Amino acid sequence: MWLRIHALLIKEFLNLVKDKKSRFVLIVPPMVQLFVFGYAATFDLNQxxxxxxxxxxxxxxxxxxxxxxxxxxxxxxxxxxxxxxxxxxxxxxxxxxxxxxxxxxxxxxxxxxxxxxxxxxxxxxxxxxxxxxxxxxxxxxxxxxxxxxxxRHIPLAPATLQTRAWFNPNLESRWFIVPGIVGLMTLVVTMIVTALSVAREREQGTFDQLLVTPFTPTEILIGKAIPGLIIGVLEATFGIVMALFWFQVPLLGSLAALYLGIVLYVFSVIGVGLMISSMSVTQQQGLLGGFLVIVPAVILSGYATPIANMPEFVQTLTLINPLRYFLVIIRGVFLQGLDSAALFDQYWPLLIIGVLSLGCAGWLFRRRLY
Structure with a gap:
């Protein structure tokens, strides 16, 4: 089984490397998002x-x-x-x-x-x-x-206010924004790569070739999911390195806690992406489906506006949004120094979302396969 999955993984990575559109999605959007949002998106006012x-x-x-x-x-x-x-x-x-x-x-x-x-x-x-x-x-x-x-030696007020900002002493908005960009760009790249995977096979006519191979539907699904997992983790790693060494955002917490959150987050996004891809006939449909999910996910994540300020029914909708939980994880590890135990209540929703969405993707895949 694993030898067959290994062969399918090699095929998937070769498709990504050879396809110009896929190379563009993997390289250009993350770079643009990181630098544009990292410098342009700020809550600070200057001049x-x-x-x-x-x-x-x-x-x-x-x-x-x-x-x-x-x-x-x-x-x-x-x-x-x-x-x-x-x-x-x-x-x-x-x-x-x-x-x-x-x-x-x-x-x-x-x-x-x-x-x-x-x-x-x-x-x-x-x-x-x-x-x-x-x-x-x-x-x-x-x-x-x-x-x-x-x-002028005028008596001052009997009480004066002294403020201290925890977790961000200088109130640098970049410390808050850049970790969020890591989650955003990981979402975009992972979602697009997985949303196009099955749709690409159908559009290029190679999907029928998969049907006559010894692969089972489960093996094909795993072979489609693992490349997305590897790419998503690599994208997140690139963003973390840039946040640390380029934007000088301090990392106070545990890397192990952060990467556990990254794996669970990418796993949940892969499930949603494969659901979209299983329902898509062409790459254009997969791309549009991916962006139909990405835009609401960003808006309902708390990236720009606090979730607590949203209406109650909208707050309920955010519970199925993986980005919501990952932003808490990455900002908590970077700025608050949180460990795995403190973030457990953010981990398990991601795991549930990933299991349910991947299971649904598998059911859709089998339904469209036969």
Whole structure:
């Protein structure tokens, strides 16, 4: 049996190497995803374009403006001279934020009057970006207040807030995004390779040749699954190496725990891919079927938006999504240092999904075979 499966494995790998489309799927998409998303997809804001409307000529307003201009998050692109320019700057998306300093700002601060008025106007069309920019602006204002009080020996508030971010001390969004990209690119490559495997045989006319060989349906299915498993693990390994040495994401946990999750994750994706391939007559159908699964899987995985923020019925749908569990595994190992015992509740759903989907793929394969 294993000698026959070994021969089928060699045939599958030769098909992948010789087929230009398969070589493209194996090499180009992972590279593009890793570099484009690794650098372009970020929750950090740098060089946010801002406008300043300063009605005060005092020293305090100049100090505050200097702090905004010195902050790496902001870049002044416009100095506003009158009120009407504010709406125009925000409407045209020329700026994301407008800092409006009241004409009595310095006088009120020097005299101890409260409050000294500063207004921040934000473009709220992208609410997430606006909230991040507001947080940066509030941080600059807080530093200004602390420094002003310290230099003039004004009593500070009795309680001050000190924050510390666990697992990501510098709040680098790349540390969160890049491990997720490893799961995403492994999903895409493994799904496409397996979704095309049986469909390729049918389209090229070699499927009938398999029927007259001594292979049983189970052996053919295993021969189709193992190449996808090897390729998926290799793709994940490539992503992990890039995350560690190129993007400098720390790996705090166990490699054994991570690779156990990778094998289970790829196993579950293979089952889904072979289900699609068993139902497909042409490679185009297999490709479209693969992407019909990939897009919802990414959206419902928690990669970009937290699952807890989704409606309850949508949260229930995510339970059948392998990527959901793998993102917890890889981010937990990379950033939290979790081991296999802590991740057991993520492992067993992947195993169940893999067994059920591969069993369903085997049933479909036999049904289409005879």
């Amino acid at each position: 946010v374009p801002i406008a300043i409307y300063n009605q005060d000529a005092g020293i305090a307003s100049r100090d505050l403006i200097a702090r905004f201009n010195g902050a790496p998050a902001f870049r002044e692109v416009l100095r506003i001279g009158h009120q009407a320019q504010i709406a125009e700057a925000l409407d045209s998306k020329q700026v994301l934020l407008v800092l409006h300093i009241d004409r009595h700002f310095s006088r009120d601060l020097l005299s101890g009057r409260q409050p000294a008025m500063v207004q921040i106007l934000l473009d709220g069309r992208d609410s997430n970006t606006a909230q991040i920019a507001l947080g940066y602006a509030q941080s600059v204002l807080s530093d200004f207040n602390m420094n002003w009080a310290r230099e």
